[in-house]
Amino acid sequence: MAVLYTDLDNTIIYSYKHDIGPRKKQVELYQGREISFVTEKTYELLRELKNHIRIIPTSTRTVEQYGRIDLGLGTFPYALVCNGGILLCGGRRDEAWYRESLRLTADSRDTLQRALELLERDARRSFALRFIEDLFVFTKCDEPEAVADGLRQQLDLRMVDVLCNGTKLYVIPKALSKGAALRRMKEYLEDAFVVAAGDSAFDISMLREADLGFAPGGFQARYGIGFAVEEAGRDALFSDAFLERLLHILLAAGGNEP
Numbered sequence: 001m002a003v004l005y006t007d008l009d010n011t012i013i014y015s016y017k018h019d020i021g022p023r024k025k026q027v028e029l030y031q032g033r034e035i036s037f038v039t040e041k042t043y044e045l046l047r048e049l050k051n052h053i054r055i056i057p058t059s060t061r062t063v064e065q066y067g068r069i070d071l072g073l074g075t076f077p078y079a080l081v082c083n084g085g086i087l088l089c090g091g092r093r094d095e096a097w098y099r100e101s102l103r104l105t106a107d108s109r110d111t112l113q114r115a116l117e118l119l120e121r122d123a124r125r126s127f128a129l130r131f132i133e134d135l136f137v138f139t140k141c142d143e144p145e146a147v148a149d150g151l152r153q154q155l156d157l158r159m160v161d162v163l164c165n166g167t168k169l170y171v172i173p174k175a176l177s178k179g180a181a182l183r184r185m186k187e188y189l190e191d192a193f194v195v196a197a198g199d200s201a202f203d204i205s206m207l208r209e210a211d212l213g214f215a216p217g218g219f220q221a222r223y224g225i226g227f228a229v230e231e232a233g234r235d236a237l238f239s240d241a242f243l244e245r246l247l248h249i250l251l252a253a254g255g256n257e258p
Contacts, residue, residue, distance in 0.1 A: 003054040003189065004246065005080070005182055005206055007198035008061065012046070012239050013038050013069065020237060028068050038071065038239065045243035046073060052250045053195070056080060056185070058178050060170070060202055062132055063093065078189075083172055083202065084181025085135040087188075097184075098133075101176065105135060108173035111159040112137055115171040118154060122147060126167065137171040144169050163201055179205025197242050212249075214242035 006012055013027055013036045014020050020039050028036035038046075049055065050073065058080040059066055066081045066088070079088040085105075087097035115137050119129050124147050127140035141147045144164045151162045151171065161177075163170045182194065182205075196203070196210035199219070207213035207229050217234035219225075232241035 001054050002052075002193040002195065002250070003056060003185075004049070004195045004197065005056050005058045005178070005185075005210070006196070007178075007200070007203050007206075008057055008059045008066075008069065009036075010199045010238070011197055011203075011242075012042065012057075012071075014239075025072065027071050030068060036069065039237065042239040042243060043072065045240070045247055046071065049243060049247055049250070052247070054078075054189075058084065058181065058196075058198075058206060063088070067091075078185070080178070080181050080185070082133050082135055083176050084178050084184075085133060085176050087181075087185075100184075101135060104175040104180070105173040108159040108175065111156045112171060112173070115151060115155055115160070115162075118151060119147075119169075122150075135176055136173065139169055140167045141169050142167070165200060165202070177205040178203060179207075179209045182206050182209045195246060197246075199238060214238075214246065 016035050016037065020037060023040040024037040025040060025043050026034045027038050055076060056078045057076055060083045061081055063081055063086060066079060075091045077090060081088060085098065085101040087094040116129060116131060119125055119139055124142045125139055126142050130138045132138050144167050148162045148164050148169060155162065159174060161172050161174060163172065182196065186194065194210045195212045196206045197214040198206055199216050201223060204223060204225060207215060208227055213229035215229045215231050216238045217231050219231055220229060230245065232238050
């Protein structure tokens, strides 16, 4: 069966800060506030796509953060969270997968500890310092790009990637990429045809591993990637555009692999 590995934030769901128009559905509550939405079109496309392709949400969100999302489509059989470090099967953690993630990232532990020490002393840090599931480092910073550049000069970049998303800053073992998780899942599920969709630097490795990748307009130029992805139009909302395109491809294939 074909499978879609899809990022969530700004790929399927959008923050209340992002104007996606009036026809939308709330999909995430936090402390009583509606904070994330999907368009009605995205919801309908996802509901139809579930009949044609296995959908595996693939996110850097923690288990708790992922658990706040309710797309109104029931529990997905599989989800990859913590950048692929944790596999949820029917909403439950696969402990064998997690133990393997810890083993795969063991060589990065000294570099992660060094990152924790550096960030602990950095006056530009504006949020608690967290070592998520003993897998990667997360915090928020003022001047995040400057903080990230400083870390890159002091850390062993053979072991980790330093990535920013707005004010959020991550230090993630190279072995803990979405692409690595996708490769592990290929063995786990033995899927024949793999589709991936994502919008940020966190998703590049996943898109590289896929047979067919979708990204927002300008993605290849923005990140200077040297492999092909299908980009949505710059004026199109990414979730609506790529899901509609994927459904068209699947229907045109008549139930066979694209």
